[in-house]
Amino acid sequence: MGPSVAPVIGALLAVTFLSPECRAADPDVKGLQLCGVLRRGMKDYSYHNLTAVPSHLPHDTQYLDISHNPIPRLDADQFFGLSQLCFLKATHCGLREIPSLVFKHTPGLKVLNISHNSLPYIPAISLEKLQVFALDNNLYSSYKIPASFQDMKGLDSLLLGSTAATMVGFQDFDALTNVSLKHLLLGAGTPWRKYDSGSLARINLQEISLHVSFCENFTMLEDLLRDLAETRVRSIQLRSVFPDSCRVTGDPFFKLRTMPFIQRLSIENTWINSSFMEVFLKNVWFSPLRELLFVNITYNEDTPDGFQFPTINSTINLRSVTFNGVNHYQYKYPTFNMSFKAFSELTYLKFSGTGMNILPCGVISTLPSLEMLDLSDNLLSESGFWWFQCSYSSTFPKLQKLSLSRNRFTSLSFISKKMQQMKTLKSLDLSFNSIHLDGACSWPAQLTELSLGNNNLGNTVFNYLSPNFESIDLTKTGITALTQEVLSRFPKLEQLTLSSNNIQVFPEDLIAPTLLRLHVDQNAITSVSREAFAGLPRLQTLIAGNNPYFCSCDMHWFITTLNKSLLPDWPFDYTCSTPPSLSGQSLLEYKTSRLSCEVWLQVVVALPVLTALCTALGVIFCKCDGVWYTRMLWTWIRMKRRGMKRSNLLKNASFSYHAFISYSHQDSDWVDSQLVPSLEGNGFSLCIHERDFVPGEWILDNIINCVESSYKTLFVLSKHFVKSEWCNYELFFAQHRSISTQRDSIVFVLLEPIPADSLPKKFLRLRSLLEQQTYLEWPSDQRKQQVFWASLKSLLHMADKAVVLKDVAHDLLERVPLLTEQTEQF
Numbered sequence: 001m002g003p004s005v006a007p008v009i010g011a012l013l014a015v016t017f018l019s020p021e022c023r024a025a026d027p028d029v030k031g032l033q034l035c036g037v038l039r040r041g042m043k044d045y046s047y048h049n050l051t052a053v054p055s056h057l058p059h060d061t062q063y064l065d066i067s068h069n070p071i072p073r074l075d076a077d078q079f080f081g082l083s084q085l086c087f088l089k090a091t092h093c094g095l096r097e098i099p100s101l102v103f104k105h106t107p108g109l110k111v112l113n114i115s116h117n118s119l120p121y122i123p124a125i126s127l128e129k130l131q132v133f134a135l136d137n138n139l140y141s142s143y144k145i146p147a148s149f150q151d152m153k154g155l156d157s158l159l160l161g162s163t164a165a166t167m168v169g170f171q172d173f174d175a176l177t178n179v180s181l182k183h184l185l186l187g188a189g190t191p192w193r194k195y196d197s198g199s200l201a202r203i204n205l206q207e208i209s210l211h212v213s214f215c216e217n218f219t220m221l222e223d224l225l226r227d228l229a230e231t232r233v234r235s236i237q238l239r240s241v242f243p244d245s246c247r248v249t250g251d252p253f254f255k256l257r258t259m260p261f262i263q264r265l266s267i268e269n270t271w272i273n274s275s276f277m278e279v280f281l282k283n284v285w286f287s288p289l290r291e292l293l294f295v296n297i298t299y300n301e302d303t304p305d306g307f308q309f310p311t312i313n314s315t316i317n318l319r320s321v322t323f324n325g326v327n328h329y330q331y332k333y334p335t336f337n338m339s340f341k342a343f344s345e346l347t348y349l350k351f352s353g354t355g356m357n358i359l360p361c362g363v364i365s366t367l368p369s370l371e372m373l374d375l376s377d378n379l380l381s382e383s384g385f386w387w388f389q390c391s392y393s394s395t396f397p398k399l400q401k402l403s404l405s406r407n408r409f410t411s412l413s414f415i416s417k418k419m420q421q422m423k424t425l426k427s428l429d430l431s432f433n434s435i436h437l438d439g440a441c442s443w444p445a446q447l448t449e450l451s452l453g454n455n456n457l458g459n460t461v462f463n464y465l466s467p468n469f470e471s472i473d474l475t476k477t478g479i480t481a482l483t484q485e486v487l488s489r490f491p492k493l494e495q496l497t498l499s500s501n502n503i504q505v506f507p508e509d510l511i512a513p514t515l516l517r518l519h520v521d522q523n524a525i526t527s528v529s530r531e532a533f534a535g536l537p538r539l540q541t542l543i544a545g546n547n548p549y550f551c552s553c554d555m556h557w558f559i560t561t562l563n564k565s566l567l568p569d570w571p572f573d574y575t576c577s578t579p580p581s582l583s584g585q586s587l588l589e590y591k592t593s594r595l596s597c598e599v600w601l602q603v604v605v606a607l608p609v610l611t612a613l614c615t616a617l618g619v620i621f622c623k624c625d626g627v628w629y630t631r632m633l634w635t636w637i638r639m640k641r642r643g644m645k646r647s648n649l650l651k652n653a654s655f656s657y658h659a660f661i662s663y664s665h666q667d668s669d670w671v672d673s674q675l676v677p678s679l680e681g682n683g684f685s686l687c688i689h690e691r692d693f694v695p696g697e698w699i700l701d702n703i704i705n706c707v708e709s710s711y712k713t714l715f716v717l718s719k720h721f722v723k724s725e726w727c728n729y730e731l732f733f734a735q736h737r738s739i740s741t742q743r744d745s746i747v748f749v750l751l752e753p754i755p756a757d758s759l760p761k762k763f764l765r766l767r768s769l770l771e772q773q774t775y776l777e778w779p780s781d782q783r784k785q786q787v788f789w790a791s792l793k794s795l796l797h798m799a800d801k802a803v804v805l806k807d808v809a810h811d812l813l814e815r816v817p818l819l820t821e822q823t824e825q826f
Contacts, residue, residue, distance in 0.1 A: 027113050027134040027159060028089065034110050034131055035086035037063040037572070040589055045069070046089075053078035060084055067091040074098050079105045087111040098123040100148065114138075115159065122160070124148045136161030136211075137188055143168055145175040155179050161188035161211060170196040173203050180204045187211035189240050195220045201227040209237040215246035225255035228262075235264040244298070248276040256287040266293040273302040274334075278309060285316050285342075292318055296325040299334060306335025312342060320348035322374075328355070340366040350374035357381075361390035368397055376405040376429070382414055395421045403429040405451070412452075412464060413439035420444050431455070431473065437464055452477060453497070462486045469493065475519075476500040482520070487512045498523070499543070506544075511535035519543040521573065527554040530561075542566045545573025551582045551590045559587050657687040658796045659747070660710035662727055664720035667751060670778075671716060675749075678789055684796050711745070712796060717775070718751040747795055748775035 041062030045054055050069040057064070059081050071093040079085065085106040095117035102125065103109055109127050113134040120139055124146035133152075136159040143165050149155070158181060165188075184205055191213045200208075208228060214221040221241075228236065242248060256262065265284075272280075272294070284292060301307070321343075328334060340362060347369055357379035373396070375385075385404070396402075399422055409415060412435050419425060420442065427449035435455040443450075443466035452461065453475035461477060470492050479501040487493065487510060496512075497519040504524045508531040515536055525547040533539065544567070549555060564570050571588035582590065621627070658679070663671050671688075680686055687710050693702040707713055721727050776792060779785055 027111065027115075027132045027157065030111075030132055030157060032063075032087070035062060037087060040586055041084070057082060063087040063089075065089040067093065069093055072096050074102050076102050076104050079103065082106050083108060085109055087113075089113045091116045094118050096120065098125065100124045100126075103127055115161075122146055126151045128152065129154060131156040133157070134159040136185060138162050139164050141165055143172045143186070145173055147175050149175040150178060153179060155181060157181070157183040157185075159185040161186065163188045163190050166190065166192050167194040168192065168196060168199045170199050172199055176203045181206070183207040183209070185209040185211065187239075189213070191215065191217065192220060195223055197223045198227060200224065201230040203231060205231040205233050207235040207237070208233055209239065210241070211239045212241070213243055213246075214241055214252065215243055215248075218248070218250055218252035221252045222255055225253070225259065229255065229259040232261045233259075234261055235266075236262065237266045237268065238270070239268045240270055241267065242270045242272065242276075244271045246271065248273070248279075251279055251283070253280055253283045256283045256289065260288060262288055264291040264293075265289055266295060267297065268293075268295040269297075271298050271300065273300045274307045275302050277307055281309060282312075284318065285312055285314070288317055290317055291320040291322075293322040293324065294326065295322070297323075298327045298329055300329035301334055305337070307337065309338035311339050314342075315345060316342055318343065318346060321346065322348075322350040323352065323354055324350060325353040326355075343367060345369050348372045348374075350376075351378070353377045355379060357384045358387050359385050359390075361387065364390065364395055370396060370399055372401040373399060374403040375407070376403045378407055380404065381408040382411060382418075385409075386418055396425070398424055400424055401427040401429075401449075404433070405429045406432040409433040410436055411438050412436065413441050416441035416443045419447060427471075429473075431475070437461060441465070443468070448492070451475075451497075462489060465490070467491060470514075471495040471497075473497040474501070479503060481505070482507060482510075484509050484511055487515075506532050508532050509535065513537060515539055517541040517543075520547075521569065522546045524548060526550040526577070527552075528558050529554065530557050533562075539566065541568060543569055545569040547574075548577030549574065549587060550578045551576035551585070551587065555587065555590075559590060655711045656685070656709040657692075657706070657711065658684040659712040659714045660687040660706045661689075661714050661716065663716035664718060664724045664727060666720040667716055667718050670751060675716070679793070679796070682793060684793075712747050713745055714747045714749060716749050716751060717754060719754065722754065747792075749792070750775050750777045752778075 044065045046067040111132040115134045116137045126148040141164045429451040431453035441464045449471040451473035457477045495517040500522040521543045574587040576582040576585045687706045
């Protein structure tokens with residue numbers, strides 16, 4: 001079974017959805033951000049039943065997950081060649097031994113997660129580039145940090161925790177004295193028996209997470225808070241600090257008042273009763289804390305009157321309060337009796353996952369500085385948020401952001417009208433409700449941001465939105481198309497989120513001059529054209545990953561030319577869907593040349609190549625006498641075609657000779673020695689003026705008779721020919737005969753080259769004929785002479801059936817007088 005990257009993808013996607021407090025503590029999330037891992041560099045071998053690190057891993061492996069395999073030991077040889085390894089995760093492997101030099105072949109390792117194993121000691125490794133080291137939930141009995149850690153100057157997050165480690169010694173963290181840690185996690189959820197005061201006071205630390213129970217040993221918590229004050233820690237996260245059966249006594253958080261640098265306190269996964277809340281809140285009141293969080297707590301009223309908090313004549317420093325996940329121990333609404341006037345400077349308030357179905361009127365009227373209110377993940381509806389017994393004359397005078405996500409709201413038109421009461425509201429989140437498009441909407445002019453994600457609304461939702469909106473979130477709302485007509489309705493739009501819809505086309509005609517951020521990830525888009533960006537001049541961010549891209553030349557510009565600073569999710573979320581051979585491959589790894597995709601570049605490259613090729617072929621053609629052979633072939637082809645066209649004409653015609661030979665007497669040697677023997681020796685009948693002219697007749701009459709009695713007139717051209725007067729006459733009559741009979745009866749045999757411009761003026765007709773007629777050229781090469789005779793014979797063979805042999809004609813002429821005499825005798 002091969003490695004899978006699906007779990008890794010899920011971990012990376014979780015970065016978007018995790019709350020800030022969770023992201024700070026999760027080494028996997030932070031590690032993926034640090035390494036910027038590419039898909040091709042990810043190897044996930046978790047749950048593969050391995051007993052060792054897989055061999056023959058690619059040298060470009062950046063991320064390796066071997067979790068949930070029975071691997072008791074790691075050896076250096078197993079990582080040979082993995083110099084690019086940045087992230088190693090080996091959790092739940094039962095690891096018991098890690099040598100000090102195990103990572104000598106991986107000097108670039110930045111993230112090492114070996115939590116949830118059986119290590120009996122903290123391994124003495126040293127990696128200069130290591131930034132995140134997770135060692136929590138192992139079996140070491142001491143928090144003593146090895147001296148090798150002092151060389152890890154870049155260490156940013158260190159997670160330590162063991163159920164067997166119940167004491168913290170004074171010198172346990174000496175190796176971290178010169179290391180500037182941003183975040184330290186200590187504990188595995190079990191109580192500590194001892195904490196030496198001053199153990200944490202000497203290290204540089206910004207944030208600490210304590211997964212330790214301090215029940216019945218609150219002095220230890222006080223000592224720890226005192227040490228943290230000296231480290232100038234700014235953020236404290238307490239997880240499971242009080243178990244369900246714990247009874248809090250005394251004032252363990254009194255030291256909060258003397259911690260001048262503390263800004264943030266988060267209490268998570270714990271039990272809190274009303275009596276503790278009264279004491280705790282007094283310390284918070286007088287502390288520098290500006291942010292207080294209660295995450296996943298169970299609240300119990302152990303006092304008969306519930307939570308009672310007296311009025312204190314001083315303003316609290318808190319600016320942000322979060323209740324995220326509150327379970328009620330009793331079957332009744334909890335009682336809170338306190339004045340919220342002291343929270344006049346509170347700017348952020350979150351009640352999420354509390355089961356709230358009616359918004360208390362007092363909160364609405366007494367928080368004059370509140371700018372952000374998060375009421376997500378409750379049971380609120382229109383009637384619960386706008387409770388009929390409450391007065392809304394001065395509703396949230398400074399509220400700018402309101403989140404009603406994950407509730408039970410339904411009517412968009414009703415909500416839009418009620419928003420008119422909130423004069424300063426700029427942002428509204430209605431995602432994950434059951435919103436219906438039930439009528440015309442009337443949005444206040446100052447409202448510029450709206451989120452309607454995860455409501456089934458469809459393409460018509462744009463008709464119910466305000467042209468004043470600058471940010472619109474329509475994630476997973478059933479939208480199938482994005483058009484210019486839609487965008488033109490929002491002239492101020494700066495951010496548009498259309499993730500997780502079914503948009504198939506990224507339009508080329510989009511014009512949105514104000515748009516800064518566009519999200520079209522997780523749709524059905526197959527390509528993005530260059531022209532689509534022409535109308536988006538101010539675009540700064542484009543999220544377009546997780547689409548079924550077609551890897552072809554249409555995406556070449558996107559891969560090579562587009563400024564990747566526009567794509568925060570590049571290249572991890574961009575993969576090929578088609579063709580099937582490239583399915584799952586990262587667009588970054590898709591290789592295609594510019595030459596294969598740019599037509600103009602292909603022409604530029606092909607033109608000189610074709611020119612050079614044609615030139616080379618032309619040279620070869622000329623060197624091998626290709627011109628001469630081509631002329632012979634063309635003469636033969638034309639003869640064949642014309643012979644077929646004139647076949648009917650030849651059936652009714654008869655000639656005395658195959659050809660009349662016209663030549664200069666100075667060329668008679670060639671005619672007598674070459675032409676006549678070669679043709680008459682093969683059965684052709686020739687008419688030659690020296691032999692066949694009738695004595696006593698005019699020369700012109702002989703010429704005319706011979707031309708008309710011959711199937712062809714064959715002119716032997718040479719420099720002597722053009723000087724002959726009689727040859728000019730013969731050419732004249734032959735040319736006129738060719739015109740009158742509408743057939744090619746002239747054949748030129750060129751004994752030597754005759755430039756057309758060298759012909760006398762009386763041979764202007766010959767010059768024209770030579771430019772139009774195909775002629776046979778007498779070659780000096782003996783091999784070519786065979787081709788010459790074959791072509792000439794083919795021209796004359798077509799008249800075989802029409803030629804009346806001269807001997808037969810003479811015999812008939814001699815018998816005619818005898819027949820006449822015999823007739824007269826009778």
